[in-house]
Amino acid sequence: MALESLKDGLRNAVEKVTKASHVDKELIKDISKDIQRAMIEADIEVQLALELTEKIKERGIEEKPPSGMSAREHLIRIIHEEFVKILGDGVELELKPQTIMMVGLYGQGKTTTCGKLAAYFQKRGLNTALIAGDTHRPAAYDQLSQVAEDAGVPVYGDPDEEKAPRIVREGMEKFEDYDVVIIDTAGRHSLEEELIREIQLIKNVADPDEVILTVDASIGQQAGPQAKAFHDAVNVTKTIITKMDGSAKGGGALSAVAETDAPVAFIGNGERIRDLEEFDPKGFTSRLLGMGDIEKLLEKAEEAIDEDKAEETAKKMLAGDFDLKDMYEQMEMLTGVGPLQKIVDMLPMGPSSISEEEIMNTQEKLDEFRIIMDSMTEYEMENPNKIKGDRIKRIAMGSGRRPKDIRKLISHYKKTKKAIQGFSGNRKMRKQLKKQLESGNLNF
Numbered sequence: 001m002a003l004e005s006l007k008d009g010l011r012n013a014v015e016k017v018t019k020a021s022h023v024d025k026e027l028i029k030d031i032s033k034d035i036q037r038a039m040i041e042a043d044i045e046v047q048l049a050l051e052l053t054e055k056i057k058e059r060g061i062e063e064k065p066p067s068g069m070s071a072r073e074h075l076i077r078i079i080h081e082e083f084v085k086i087l088g089d090g091v092e093l094e095l096k097p098q099t100i101m102m103v104g105l106y107g108q109g110k111t112t113t114c115g116k117l118a119a120y121f122q123k124r125g126l127n128t129a130l131i132a133g134d135t136h137r138p139a140a141y142d143q144l145s146q147v148a149e150d151a152g153v154p155v156y157g158d159p160d161e162e163k164a165p166r167i168v169r170e171g172m173e174k175f176e177d178y179d180v181v182i183i184d185t186a187g188r189h190s191l192e193e194e195l196i197r198e199i200q201l202i203k204n205v206a207d208p209d210e211v212i213l214t215v216d217a218s219i220g221q222q223a224g225p226q227a228k229a230f231h232d233a234v235n236v237t238k239t240i241i242t243k244m245d246g247s248a249k250g251g252g253a254l255s256a257v258a259e260t261d262a263p264v265a266f267i268g269n270g271e272r273i274r275d276l277e278e279f280d281p282k283g284f285t286s287r288l289l290g291m292g293d294i295e296k297l298l299e300k301a302e303e304a305i306d307e308d309k310a311e312e313t314a315k316k317m318l319a320g321d322f323d324l325k326d327m328y329e330q331m332e333m334l335t336g337v338g339p340l341q342k343i344v345d346m347l348p349m350g351p352s353s354i355s356e357e358e359i360m361n362t363q364e365k366l367d368e369f370r371i372i373m374d375s376m377t378e379y380e381m382e383n384p385n386k387i388k389g390d391r392i393k394r395i396a397m398g399s400g401r402r403p404k405d406i407r408k409l410i411s412h413y414k415k416t417k418k419a420i421q422g423f424s425g426n427r428k429m430r431k432q433l434k435k436q437l438e439s440g441n442l443n444f
Contacts, residue, residue, distance in 0.1 A: 005042050006038050006039065006251050006288065007288050009035065009039075009042075010035065010079075010083075013031050013034045013038070013079070014076055014289050014290055016031060017031060017072050017076055018076075022071070023071035023075055028056075028057055031056070032053040032054070032056050035053050036052075039052065039251065042250065043220045043221065043251050044086075044255050045255065045256070048255060055082050059078045059082075060075050063078070080282075080285055083285045086255050087281040088259070088264065088281060090280045090281050090282070091238060091263045091264070092265070093210065093238065093265050093266075093278075095124050095125075096126075096179075097180065098180055098209040099180075099181045099206055099209055099210075100180065100182045100210045101199075101203060101210070101212070101234075102117075102182065102212050103185055103187075103199055103211060103212070103214075103234060103236065104213055104215065104230075105188060105189065105190065106137070106188055106189050108187065108215060109242035109243060110187060110214040111134070111143050111184050112242075113240055113242055114144060114147060114182050115147025115148060115273055116268065116274070116276035117212075117240075118130055118151040119150070119151035119153075119276075120276055121180045126179040126180045128180040129153055129155070129156070129171075129175040129178045129181050129182070130144055130151075130182050130183075131155070131156050131167065131168055131175070131181060131184065132155060132158075132167065132171075132184055133167055133171075133185045133186070134164070134185055135162050135163065135164045137186060140186070141157040154175075156170065157171070164185065164198055165202055168183055168202050168206055181206075183206055183208070191233070196233045199234050200234060211235060211237050212236070212237065212238050212240055213239045214239075215239055215240070215241050215242065215257060216241075216242055216253075217253045217254075218243065219253060220251075220256070222252075222256070223241070223252065223257045224257060227239055227260040230262070236261075237262060238263060238265040239257045239262045239264050239265065240268060240276075241253050241257065241268070244268060245275070264279045265279060266278055267279050322416075322417050323383070323384060324373055324380070324381040324384050327373075327413060327416065328370065328381070368401065368405065368409075369412070371400075372406055375395050375398035384410055392406045
């Protein structure tokens with residue numbers, strides 16, 4: 001994953017602080033060196049890394065912890081504050097009627113991001129549409145049509161028209177009654193004169209409220225100059241950094257763009273249409289340090305979980321009426337929030353108590369259980385105790401799993417049901433369990 005080395009380095013540094021018998025100059029110097037090394041490995045500019053760690057060292061040695069805060073907590077807070085500074089201030093894309101023009105070089109994930117952004121606005125109650133302003137890349141219109149379908153929004157384009165400004169003008173007329181109109185534009189391998197001229201013409205036609213640049217996390221420190229070049233050409237207002245879920249180091253792109261006049265508004269962290277996250281420097285830094293981001297986790301859960309269905313499932317389970325369909329729905333809700341690794345990252349100090357191997361094993365188990373249940377009949381899902389003998393063999397063949405895997409699922413179901421029945425006899429635990437069920441946070 002992007003920023004993996006930085007995340008590991010920072011969490012090791014924080015762990016070293018929390019385990020230290022006391023905080024002294026030597027510890028602070030040692031921690032500063034560890035952080036500096038982690039930043040440079042993450043492709044953050046060397047001078048910036050030196051300045052930040054020097055500031056951490058200076059503040060750590062000279063500042064006294066405020067009343068009620070330990071020296072360890074104060075040092076961790078200093079690290080957090082200094083990292084937030086290099087990532088820049090958080091900026092929001094307002095939820096209001098507007099026209100957005102997307103720009104960026106070829107291969108940066110611009111078209112996919114158009115769909116994600118459309119889904120973001122549509123989810124929040126704004127009627128949204130897309131315009132296919134890329135007339136150069138083969139199948140650009142087809143790709144935008146696909147992401148529009150995934151986002152559940154209409155798209156306008158003309159694969160036979162070569163003049164992008166004309167398409168944009170027609171699209172603006174067609175979607176004049178829509179709240180938000182997002183315009184996809186062509187890209188190049190570099191910011192050439194032809195591309196500049198075209199996006200300037202499109203901008204003149206559309207008169208957008210926002211011009212958003214998409215930047216691939218893998219380009220590192222070149223993100224800064226690239227953002228500046230686009231800003232000079234069409235006055236970029238915000239940036240989205242894509243592919244933050246990949247193997248790119250990511251630190252260079254984040255820190256470079258944060259220093260431009262086009263601050264980061266979102267980060268793309270997956271292939272799914274909902275894998276677009278508002279960039280909050282404080283929450284992002286907290287996750288890097290292993291301090292979690294409960295606010296973001298609750299926000300994602302709220303988006304992914306059907307409250308009525310969750311409440312109905314909770315009532316059934318607390319009444320002891322718990323079958324495989326209910327368990328499947330809980331797993332679906334959990335999956336809707338995101339991959340387990342992302343969920344764990346949002347829990348305070350989660351990674352220090354849960355190993356990556358444990359997370360992977362749990363994710364594999366969830367995926368395997370879902371595959372097995374997809375091969376069951378409605379009757380079997382509602383009557384797990386009837387799954388024996390020939391049924392186990394048939395389900396194993398249908399799911400491509402072994403009979404013992406099906407037995408393992410049934411055993412897990414029985415243990416879960418027994419645990420819930422035990423909870424349901426305790427009023428305090430009933431309330432706690434109901435909260436877990438309704439948030440989709442039941443452990444599997």
